[in-house]
Amino acid sequence: MNLAQSDDGIREQVQQLKRERVIEVAADLFHSRGFGNTSMDAVAEKLKVTKPFIYARFGAKSELLAEICSRGIRSSLLVLDRVLASPGAAGAKLRIFVHDFVLAVLRNQRNLTIYSREQKHLLPADAQAINSMRREFDRKFTALLIRGHADGDLTIEDPQITALAIGGIVSWCHIWYRPEGRFAPEETADRICELVLGRTHARAASTGAVRTAEPAHI
Amino acid sequence: MNLAQSDDGIREQVQQLKRERVIEVAADLFHSRGFGNTSMDAVAEKLKVTKPFIYARFGAKSELLAEICSRGIRSSLLVLDRVLASPGAAGAKLRIFVHDFVLAVLRNQRNLTIYSREQKHLLPADAQAINSMRREFDRKFTALLIRGHADGDLTIEDPQITALAIGGIVSWCHIWYRPEGRFAPEETADRICELVLGRTHARAASTGAVRTAEPAHI
DNA sequence: CCTACCGATCGGTAGG
């Protein structure tokens, strides 16, 4: 019994591993060449298997795409849920969230790039499922900002447009971030955090990306 | 001679009009269905012409795409060049630029969405030409921030990452903006401007998207 | 899970 269980476990793990490899290679090719320029034959060839090996695991090319895109979006939602479930004031939560959100985007850079490009190649049902994750993210994020403002913990003029702006700064990282560039992911997260929220410990009122000179100075 | 000239003028205008119509219809279809899901037959059908009508004007499907993408990126670069050529301090220029940059993105929403999705379907030469416009934009924008900081007109920690952050907020508009939504383009531009640069006239030190409560308040 | 193949789509063009 123990042996049988162990066998099943290994068999499942092997299946899981094969599945992961397919997803990984597909994501790699979809990212570098584009979904439309990547044939299933090319994916199979790079995996050194034949097409039916892939079709035994994924019903269609678009299903593979859906899995890749879901992972990208889900990662951000998971980070948000984790932060919301943790204790602390809204301001502190926001800081932790922006930081971890950047890290999630950088870790999922490839998946998010593929999603942003290839949405139109998703089956309607898959597109809808992913879209509902995005809406859930927006709703929860905006709610966090509203709560922080209501608590007097954050000063925000318009929570909705602020959520879109912060989302924009962080999401845009998937466009410009290069692993071989100036900053490691952790440092990038810190700098973006500082840009969005300011260094509260250093100068309480000096926050925001850009500060125009105060009238008194002119 | 006058007549001949006038004839030529009209003929050219008609040719120009036909060309524009092809681009417009193609952009419409590429945007709503995706480039890969849009056949040249579909473009021709919607224009109520045959394919050779299109191929007389554009050598290939990807050439049509290149024109659409170029327009999207060029619009932002033109706005930046216009603001840089105008008189004024860096801080004032930045404010005008952010405002007009938002308007340019909203006017070119469709072209920019297509570009962000379909880059991989561009011919290498076209992709390179567009990429060099993007690099020119980044270089000039960063230089504006550096100049503003050197003049003491702006307070910026890291001009490069600040340029990417502002670029992210504004570019991201093409993802979420809906013409039928809460804000007209002009109002959207004002609000994003305020978010990025603060209301210098109202509260000199209160700028940035979010301000955490000052320690004294806790 | 492999070999071999089919059927459909579609960019582009020859010929007039």
Added chain:
DNA sequence: CCTACCGATCGGTAGG
């Protein structure tokens, strides 16, 4: 600038 067509690619599967 239209009619008619070709040639290639490729997602997916039948049969074993």
